[in-house]
Amino acid sequence: MKISKARVAYTAFLILNLLGFATLKTIKHNPILAFLDVGQGSSILYQDNGCQVLIDTGNFSKATKDLHVFMPSLDKDLEHVFISHLDQDHYAGLYDLTKRYAIKNIYQSYLAEPNIYLAQTLNSLNTKQLKATDKLELCQNEFQVLWPPAKKISDNKNEESLVLLFRLGAYKVLFTADLGCNLEKQLLRTYPELDVDIFVTGHHGSRHSNCLSFLKAIKAKFAVTQAGKHNSYKHPHTDVRKRLAFLKIQHLELSSLGAIFFYVESEALQWQAILTPWQKAKQDQFLELKAW
Numbered sequence: 001m002k003i004s005k006a007r008v009a010y011t012a013f014l015i016l017n018l019l020g021f022a023t024l025k026t027i028k029h030n031p032i033l034a035f036l037d038v039g040q041g042s043s044i045l046y047q048d049n050g051c052q053v054l055i056d057t058g059n060f061s062k063a064t065k066d067l068h069v070f071m072p073s074l075d076k077d078l079e080h081v082f083i084s085h086l087d088q089d090h091y092a093g094l095y096d097l098t099k100r101y102a103i104k105n106i107y108q109s110y111l112a113e114p115n116i117y118l119a120q121t122l123n124s125l126n127t128k129q130l131k132a133t134d135k136l137e138l139c140q141n142e143f144q145v146l147w148p149p150a151k152k153i154s155d156n157k158n159e160e161s162l163v164l165l166f167r168l169g170a171y172k173v174l175f176t177a178d179l180g181c182n183l184e185k186q187l188l189r190t191y192p193e194l195d196v197d198i199f200v201t202g203h204h205g206s207r208h209s210n211c212l213s214f215l216k217a218i219k220a221k222f223a224v225t226q227a228g229k230h231n232s233y234k235h236p237h238t239d240v241r242k243r244l245a246f247l248k249i250q251h252l253e254l255s256s257l258g259a260i261f262f263y264v265e266s267e268a269l270q271w272q273a274i275l276t277p278w279q280k281a282k283q284d285q286f287l288e289l290k291a292w
Contacts, residue, residue: 031046032047033045034047035224035260035261037258039062040204040227041059041093042177043055043058044056044200051079053081057083057094058093061096064100076100080107082108083106084161084164094121105128106126107127107129108128108162109162112160131145131148144165146165147176159179161176161178162177169267173200174196176209181208184209185211196218197222198269201236204226220249221250225251
């Protein structure tokens, strides 16, 4: 018996919704914390009442494919953008974003050195450099900068990363960019009571970050890994998966889930995956093949 494409598509739609995948019309929560599906890179959106904070831009145009899904359709202002450090998979999408959105403020690591690619883009924007102990009130939320220090301690770009602590409602979120284990330990010495609810795994789930002692200390309920499917680095590393499982931290991997977002409902922290238009296009392609 030949099954029609329409029937296959409808069945898949029902399954995806039963599994917890959101459709575009279901995002009515405020505020939200969205992890954009940028492959092997990083881009995270905090949004509250039409005000946006973007942490990293991913690589080239990937972030813009997801941003308009979460932002109001007529909103062309992107109030705040953090560039955690100068690795391409964290900043290279900035130029494309400036073509689509009016970016009001850019925040960089205090230790970030001049970058040829970024120079022209940054010259036209309001840019501020940040260091540990700085605090910013953005979109009715306080963003605390935990790293870097004012004095350069390494030539490794990853160790110049901005580390940010902020909230989604009453829940704490920690972003450590590409910081390694040695600096995770230093963070704990400076902030011994650094317990959080959502942790963005360091360096896309590298085993040289996300050390067991650090994960144990921060007591996260969720760990989110932004890494490309079948990436050459094999992120997230098996060791990191084991550490998270050992500590019973729920691990959400965008390489299998696609874009996801967190929200608070009835004082409880919730999350959903969402099929963005370009993910849906890939899904439709798959369904067409299956139908035949």
